[in-house]
Amino acid sequence: MPSDVIGAGPPARSAYHHGDLRAHLVAAVSDLVETHGPDGFSVAEAARRAGVSSAAPYKHFRDRAEILRAVAMTAMDQLRADMVAGAAAHPEGSAESVAGIGMSYIRFARTRPGVFRLTFSLTEGHDEAPELLERGQDCLATVAQAVARCMGLPPDAPAAQARAYMLWCFVHGHAFLTIDRKIEASPAAAGIDDWAMLTAVVAGLLRLKPPG
């Protein structure tokens, strides 16, 4: 998905200097993580794919972990964009717009499961990547905003925040369970499609009494 952006610009200025190695590396690693799993990726292989020596990546990234962080960051940005688009596909303030965000989230997870997992399970440099946390919070804020509009509350109302978080637990869990395939809905219940389940849960949660 990021690969189509790569050849667009006018880089590749010379045979020696690559032009836009950093972006190429991020795209290559994103691909590798997707196909070979998060630990099946190597800096050397990514460099090979980009057509540079195995030492070149270290001019752009301090170490292996920093590349992964960059991949996670661009993925989180894309995820948020998808979520916003998913909300915009339905009338503002409707329950469907909330469910639409969830559908985008689930679709992202299924399309790029390796990167999705990486994005969330990356913990090695939490303190060194506060931006990643910020972007995650932005995702939740997107949900909270839609929920608040749907309930006719101000965006920072605790009731809306709590509902948004609970809802996101559900969506996040469903996304992970379907890509990890350790726990699957029973065949008897498999007929339920995502959209039906999502709208039912959204409806149920919005009229739920606040806990505590």
Added chain:
Amino acid sequence: MPSDVIGAGPPARSAYHHGDLRAHLVAAVSDLVETHGPDGFSVAEAARRAGVSSAAPYKHFRDRAEILRAVAMTAMDQLRADMVAGAAAHPEGSAESVAGIGMSYIRFARTRPGVFRLTFSLTEGHDEAPELLERGQDCLATVAQAVARCMGLPPDAPAAQARAYMLWCFVHGHAFLTIDRKIEASPAAAGIDDWAMLTAVVAGLLRLKPPG
């Protein structure tokens, strides 16, 4: 946690033969995954901890991935045991017993986040580890059974199965979000503790109309 079992038996028969290297390795790797992350573990380091040469592990496991699969398998077993215990701590058929299972799940994830993540995100040899999938389904069956009893339905009733799966999406998502810390409940909603949230969601889901 598995380490206390290690010294119990009467192995360690000689200085040359280790006695129970396989179990020791699984325990060591479990520890390493927890402290150094899933990719920060090496077979060599595990062997060093067990006091054997770096080639010894390959007498018990085909490759690195097979060790990880063994770790995931024992973890899944432990998780299931915890869940059953969590249900048994409350009256049979009560909503609390369902919530109790969820609490055990969340507690497991927080106590051993690295292993928990590994257990679910392990995808490298799905076809080679059907037992892992079976054990995952057993976990869901535990939930479904409690839900069915709570609703006064037979254990295989589709309505109970669907409820159990939806509930588990929520619990699984909450468990992951709290250990991954990319998306956190807002400070305004942070006062809600796990138990209150769980019981509220259980109550809400059980009286939810089936989707579709």
Added chain:
DNA sequence: CCTTTAAAGTTAGAGTTGCTAACATATGTC
């Protein structure tokens, strides 16, 4: 009880990787 066989260790080594150091070559600025 002694022999044999297989299980479970060992050392040695080939091939890959992460990362650093020292060097080479473009790019852009004064």
Added chain:
DNA sequence: GACATATGTTAGCAACTCTAACTTTAAAGG
């Protein structure tokens, strides 16, 4: 046009995965 800098290169070390060939111990059969 000279120079500083960004961005490549090659060479190489230490660590890791996994294999091959050998050694030691445990267990089984006669």
